Amino acid sequence: MAVVLALDVGGTKLGAAVVDDAGRVLGRGRVPSPTGTAPEPLYEALLACAAAALRGADVIPGDLSGIGVAAAGPMVWPSGEVSPLNMPAWRGFPLRKRLAEEFASDRVLIHNDAVGLTVGEHWKGAGAGTANLLGMTVSTGVGGGLILNGRLNHGASGNAGHVGHVVVEPDGPVCACGGRGCLEAIASGPNTVRRALDEGWRPGPGVSADGVALAAAAAAGDDLALRNLARAGRAVGTAIASCASLLDLEVAAIVGGFSQSGPPFWEPLRQAFATHAGLPFAAACRVVPGRLGETAGLLGAAAFVLVPDRYGWDPDPAPGH
Numbered sequence: 001m002a003v004v005l006a007l008d009v010g011g012t013k014l015g016a017a018v019v020d021d022a023g024r025v026l027g028r029g030r031v032p033s034p035t036g037t038a039p040e041p042l043y044e045a046l047l048a049c050a051a052a053a054l055r056g057a058d059v060i061p062g063d064l065s066g067i068g069v070a071a072a073g074p075m076v077w078p079s080g081e082v083s084p085l086n087m088p089a090w091r092g093f094p095l096r097k098r099l100a101e102e103f104a105s106d107r108v109l110i111h112n113d114a115v116g117l118t119v120g121e122h123w124k125g126a127g128a129g130t131a132n133l134l135g136m137t138v139s140t141g142v143g144g145g146l147i148l149n150g151r152l153n154h155g156a157s158g159n160a161g162h163v164g165h166v167v168v169e170p171d172g173p174v175c176a177c178g179g180r181g182c183l184e185a186i187a188s189g190p191n192t193v194r195r196a197l198d199e200g201w202r203p204g205p206g207v208s209a210d211g212v213a214l215a216a217a218a219a220a221g222d223d224l225a226l227r228n229l230a231r232a233g234r235a236v237g238t239a240i241a242s243c244a245s246l247l248d249l250e251v252a253a254i255v256g257g258f259s260q261s262g263p264p265f266w267e268p269l270r271q272a273f274a275t276h277a278g279l280p281f282a283a284a285c286r287v288v289p290g291r292l293g294e295t296a297g298l299l300g301a302a303a304f305v306l307v308p309d310r311y312g313w314d315p316d317p318a319p320g321h
Contacts, residue, residue, distance in 0.1 A: 002065040003057070005050055005103070006301035009033075009071035009095075010113060011086030011140070015294070016049040018057035019302035023124045025295065027056025033087065042089045043098065066107030067099055068301035070116025073143075077158030078315045080110035086140070096315065109304040109315055111158065113137075113297055117255055117290070118145025118161065119152060119311050120300030125291040126253040134243050135290070136163055138236060139211075139256030142184040148247065152311045164188075166239045183239045187232040189214075189257055196228040211257045218264035229261060230268040237272030237287070244277055244285040255290035 001020050008015035016029040029052030034041045054060065072084035080096025100108045118127075118135025127133035133147040146153045146161030153160045164184035165177055172181030173191070185191055189211030196214055201224035203213040217225035240252045258265050270287065277283040290296055303311045 002306060003059055003063060004065050004302045004305045005053065005061075005067045006298040007046065007050060007067065007069045007071075007099075008113065008116065008297040008301060009046065009069060009082070009084070009087075011072055011084060014046050014049045015298055016046075016053035017295075017298040017302070018053050018059050019299060019306070021306050023299055023302075025298070027053045027059065028298075029053040029056070034089070037088050039089045039093055042087065043093075043095075047102065061103045061105075064103065064105060066109070066305035067103060067105055068116075068304035068306075069095065069099070069108070069110040070113040070297040070301040071095065071110055073112045075110065075112065075158075077111065077154070078109075078313055078317065080108070080315070082110070107305055109312065111301075111304060112143065112145070114143030115145035115152070115158075115161065116297040116300035116304075117143075118147065118253075118300065119303050120292050120296035120298070121253045121255070121290050122147045123303045123307060123311070124299050125296060126288050127251045130250040132248060132250045134161065134163065134240065134247070134249050134252040136236070136240075136252065136254045137256040138187055138232070138254060138258040139189055142188050142236075146247070150310060152313075154313065163239055163243060166242060168235045168238045168242075183235050186235040187258070192228050192232045192258075195231075196224055199224050199228070201225055201228070215258070215261040215264070219262060226264050229258070229264045232258060233265040233268035234272040237269040237274075238276050240269075240285070240287055241273050241276035241282060244273075244282040245279060248281055249285045252285055252287045253290045254287070255293075255296060259289045 006017045017025045018027040029049040031049045075082040081092050082095045083091045121127045131150045136144045142164030144161040144163035165182045167181045169181035173185045175182035175185035203209050218229045
């Protein structure tokens with residue numbers, strides 16, 4: 001039985017799991033992501049998280065077939081220097097090199113966290129059994145990954161599937177990427193909440209103004225919350241329709257906070273998809289919530305190593321390749 005250490009590196013939490021080649025989680029660890037600007041405390045916290053997962057699985061580092069990592073970006077791919085936007089402690093941090101040395105492993109693969117979610121959902125979740133899948137996360141940002149012909153598609157720089165920067169409103173708001181009208185600028189949690197606040201929405205006393213509160217207000221019938229969540233849903237549906245027409249997708253699987261918002265998000269999303277996916281092959285794409293929740297990224301990271309024919313790559317390509 002092959003086992004790997006899977007790591008999920010995010011701005012609010014660090015996750016680790018030992019996963020076998022059947023996709024079973026044998027041990028887990030989770031800690032809050034340290035704040036601050038010093039790189040080593042963050043790395044040490046990640047190692048502590050990994051150690052907890054190894055103990056829970058009764059596995060030692062020498063038993064591992066490799067290490068897979070799903071990390072917030074941006075990063076240099078495939079060499080694995082990471083600079084997560086919401087983790088200022090790491091700028092050009094050589095995460096792959098450090099882990100390879102720490103665990104004496106020559107099989108350490110690092111990819112974007114949205115790619116990890118996509119692979120997890122394709123391997124064991126909502127996209128299992130399909131050949132062409134778009135995975136999306138609609139949360140603090142909007143990210144994605146792409147499976148084509150049953151294999152993870154990386155693109156030229158590792159950024160294939162970056163659906164958050166598909167343009168859905170040409171005259172829409174300026175995006176942090178420098179473009180205008182990107183899906184992320186309209187549908188991400190913080191941008192949706194900010195727009196609702198600008199229009200006069202307020203959460204209840206003592207309640208934080210975040211995506212969870214906005215979704216709860218929409219579910220309770222608040223007009224401003226409903227309108228803004230619907231705008232986010234329509235933007236996502238429009239983007240998926242474009243992707244389905246371009247890529248001939250079978251499934252688009254959506255994860256993240258807004259994917260759990262129920263009809264106020266999903267009904268406008270499905271209506272927009274139906275409006276814009278006019279060709280029969282595009283309309284045949286199934287748009288569904290992900291099935292794996294917080295486990296998706298860890299299973300995807302594990303699959304980088306455990307299922308190399310579909311999800312792996314050469315971490316040290318020769319120059320020009």
